[in-house]
Amino acid sequence: MENQDRAMRYARQIARMIQVDTVRRPGADKENFDRLHAVMAELFPRVFEGCRRWEFESSLLFCWPGKTRRALVLMSHQDVVEAPGAWKYPPFSGTIAEGKLWGRGALDVKGNLHDIFQAVEELMEAGYTPEWDVYIAASHEEETGGNTLIVDFLREQGIVPEMLVDEGSSIQPCPVPGFDGHAAMVSVAEKGYIDVKCVARGPGGHASIPGKGTPLPRLGAFMCEVENTDLFPVRLSSASAEMYRRMAALSADEGERAYLTAIAEERPGWQESLGERQKEMLGTTIAFTMAGGSQAANVIPQEAYVICNIRVAPGETVAGAVAALQAVADRHQVELEVLRSNEPSPVTDPRREAFVRVERAIQAAWPGTEVLPFLLSGGTDTKHFVSLCPNCLRFTAYRISADQQVRCHAIDENIDLDTIPNGVDFFKNLIQGL
Structure with missing residues (x-):
């Protein structure tokens, strides 16, 4: 029951973020991103009030200071793609129905963005202080190629993150024939x-x-x-x-x-x-x-x-x-x-500690889930960070079906409610496991 209550509470929060149309429209979208920032400030008051914050155009960067100057970057973007076609539920309604959250950005990638902020919000509320500095990076134009504003700032400040986790693949039906279960596909490089x-x-x-x-x-x-x-x-x-x-x-x-x-x-x-x-x-x-x-x-x-x-x-x-x-x-x-x-990104060795930490955080959030390193065919904002950060990984912290996977950037994008709390727990586990 507790997990169901969390799932519904989180889904309502993500729904509010989905209800703000943040399709990138250069010269005509700043007001929408400002509206999203206002919604997020209301949903995550401790993060917005207790972390250092910078804004680059409509891209956001937060720093939650830790006990050491080692740094982790958690990254997901704010913008979404257009939503044409006949949807079962309006694409910017954030409808909760049939055990799912529907809408443009539910999977790509406002859900993941929510979970990062919610994880930090809950850890701050509990009085936790991270071992490393935790940076939250949220670009406003990943879907149109991204920008280097945040990474340029970090480089100017002499900040070299040891590890970065961005959106990527997810927990999916395992591709191994004869294995009846799910596997977390953690992208160690992108083309x-x-x-x-x-x-x-x-x-x-x-x-x-x-x-x-x-x-x-x-x-x-x-x-x-x-x-x-x-x-x-x-x-x-x-x-x-x-x-x-x-x-x-x-x-x-x-x-x-x-x-x-x-x-x-x-x-x-x-x-x-x-x-x-x-x-x-x-x-x-x-x-x-x-x-x-x-x-x-x-x-x-x-x-x-x-x-x-x-x-x-x-x-x-x-x-x-x-x-x-x-x-x-x-x-x-x-x-x-x-x-x-x-150019294609460098490959993060799955035997390195960065991958092992992500693997541990996944298996703590989804017990029994196998973890496979994976090559991402698509592109993410990570491409702007690979020259700065030596360990870049890409993982969207949700369990999704084959049908949900193909609805990314398509009609009727949705996620299951019951996977959302696990996503929040994943980021909490990752921060606490540093």
């Missing part, structure tokens, strides 16, 4: 990011006399070759190897255990044994996402383009990925322009 504009040019002309080799067919041939070629080799990082080792230990099936061990040890033929989903998780990927040509149905364009998004696996580089794509582009007379890029 790099590249947007590339691929342009084909020609003389253009009237569609009634098309000729051959015009821009759009060349782009089509280029995309088909990229789609049907293994442009990027799949390599195994030390963290991914550890993930497969742990998965093998969990498997009750002897054949599956041998298969996972062979991957972990990179035995001959391991790459060929991977399924497409595994290759996508471990390796560099490319997806074509946008296109453009002429503005009329009877005009051959002088210029046509497609835009592709590349996610660069740790161990690879932006330059290497672009060079591999360029080799194909040259065969089709396609020019490449890099619009935006960042």
Whole structure:
């Protein structure tokens, strides 16, 4: 009953945060972020009154001083993505129904942000003083690429956090066949990011006399070759190897255990044994996402383009990925322009104390949960901190279903009420376990 009461109380608090629309709209959203800050100040008065606080545009940074100058950063963002479509419950209503909290930001990531603040609020109320300085960082534009305002400030102040925990993967149905349970997927690295504009040019002309080799067919041939070629080799990082080792230990099936061990040890033929989903998780990927040509149905364009998004696996580089794509582009007379890029993050060793501390905090909050190191395909604000902090981990402190996972950034985003208290306990455990 106590856990149910906590779950409902926390859900109502998160609902109030969801009810403030914080979709990033440059030049027209400061009032909304100010409203969210006012709601948070009401929900977490001890944090807002008892911690040092800085505001960078609408990004927030708090410091709860500890007994030493060692520092932990807990991070989740305030902004959310747009919420189009027909939702079961209005996306900014924060509806509590069917044992769930519904709304944009419930999972990504106002729920996690709430749990960080609530954990600190409760520890402060209990009179606890942390061993380390605890920083809470909350960007206001993670969904649009983030900013470096907070990390620049920390660097200027000479503050080098020993450990950072940001949003990431979560507790999900365990991916090991034959293992009936959940696993906490703790991201130890995230892939790099590249947007590339691929342009084909020609003389253009009237569609009634098309000729051959015009821009759009060349782009089509280029995309088909990229789609049907293994442009990027799949390599195994030390963290991914550890993930497969742990998965093998969990498997009750002897054949599956041998298969996972062979991957972990990179035995001959391991790459060929991977399924497409595994290759996508471990390796560099490319997806074509946008296109453009002429503005009329009877005009051959002088210029046509497609835009592709590349996610660069740790161990690879932006330059290497672009060079591999360029080799194909040259065969089709396609020019490449890099619009935006960042390198893949360093890999935090899952054998290090930082990972062990997160693992302990998870298992104390969710007893019996297995913990697997994981490579995050998406991007987070952590990318701005990896040059400052040596141990960066990414974990959203909720247990979610496969259905809830795909509703992130989609219609009917929701979380179960009964997982929310565990999320608060996770952050309390982590702070107290330093």
